[in-house]
Amino acid sequence: MVKPRSSNPDLVNQTLIKLHWVKLVHNSFKSGSYYVLGDTTWTTTNLTWALEPGIRSDAIKPIKCAFQSWENATKFKFEKIDNYTKANVKISFTPIDQLREFLEYPKSVALSSYPPDGLLHFRADVPWVNGAQRGKMDIETVAVHELGHILGLEHSDVPSAVMYPTTKWGVIKRNLHEDDIAGIKEMYNFP
Numbered sequence: 015m016v017k018p019r020s021s022n023p024d025l026v027n028q029t030l031i032k033l034h035w036v037k038l039v040h041n042s043f044k045s046g047s048y049y050v051l052g053d054t055t056w057t058t059t060n061l062t063w064a065l066e067p068g069i070r071s072d073a074i075k076p077i078k079c080a081f082q083s084w085e086n087a088t089k090f091k092f093e094k095i096d097n098y099t100k101a102n103v104k105i106s107f108t109p110i111d112q113l114r115e116f117l118e119y120p121k122s123v124a125l126s127s128y129p130p131d132g133l134l135h136f137r138a139d140v141p142w143v144n145g146a147q148r149g150k151m152d153i154e155t156v157a158v159h160e161l162g163h164i165l166g167l168e169h170s171d172v173p174s175a176v177m178y179p180t181t182k183w184g185v186i187k188r189n190l191h192e193d194d195i196a197g198i199k200e201m202y203n204f205p
């Protein structure tokens with residue numbers, strides 16, 4: 015099976031890991047770190063983002079925080095704009111029956127595309143929350159991971175990395191790991 019290049023379903027169990035471990039890059043500067051670079055990058059470090067009109071209001075702050083995490087670790091500058099159509103990164107909460115990939119991978123909770131598509135879909139029927147709550151999914155945790163794909167990263171096999179392919183219900187993992195940062199820096203030649 016080959017993962018479609020344009021999309022990246024993210025799961026809460028282990029079933030898709032093998033699909034994502036296509037190119038494993040060893041970072042010789044940090045022994046034991048493994049991140050995976052995607053095939054495409056943005057040609058600018060100034061990106062705009064917008065939320066789908068009418069998006070649930072409790073999602074705005076955690077998504078902002080997720081952008082801030084990547085901005086703090088890179089040379090990217092992210093600007094929130096109102097024009098959803100024109101934004102580089104478009105974020106929505108999408109019903110399962112509106113995306114083929116959600117139906118194909120029913121355990122996925124979000125799906126994002128690689129540069130320069132910039133589409134990030136949270137699955138609308140997942141019990142989203144801000145924080146660690148049993149049986150629920152932290153919005154910021156998933157947003158940080160998906161933005162890694164939006165910027166071009168594939169999955170990492172370092173379990174504590176944000177780009178590790180799976181997460182668990184009720185768990186927070188919001189901080190970029192050195193493996194995530196090493197990956198994005200190599201991808202864009204950031205110092």
Ligand SMILES: [Zn+2]
Pocket residue numbers: 022023024159163169178179
């Ligand atoms: Zn992923």
